[in-house]
Amino acid sequence: MANSNYPNHTVLARDLWQCLRWRNANARHPDVLAAQRRERARIRSERQQRWGRPRTIAA
Template identity: 65%
Template structure:
């Protein structure tokens, strides 16, 4: 049963795969947004003074 579920999942994922250039552009944009906010890996966002 697990094998069938895994194969069905992989078929669905491969059928709906996005182009690698699109994925790279999205990663780059998310990294830019993180850097603007000053968020680093494993840290909490900086709290702004109210």
């Protein structure tokens, strides 16, 4: 959708709805998403990271 050129609002809205229908039809199960979040949290805790940024090493 980014960097797209739509001639009018109707064409843009139609494309957005098509994208949403595809996303809803191909959504992952909530249990799978929860398992992936738990795994990422476990890896962060092993690395002693709170979030995605790497820790800075004090000199």
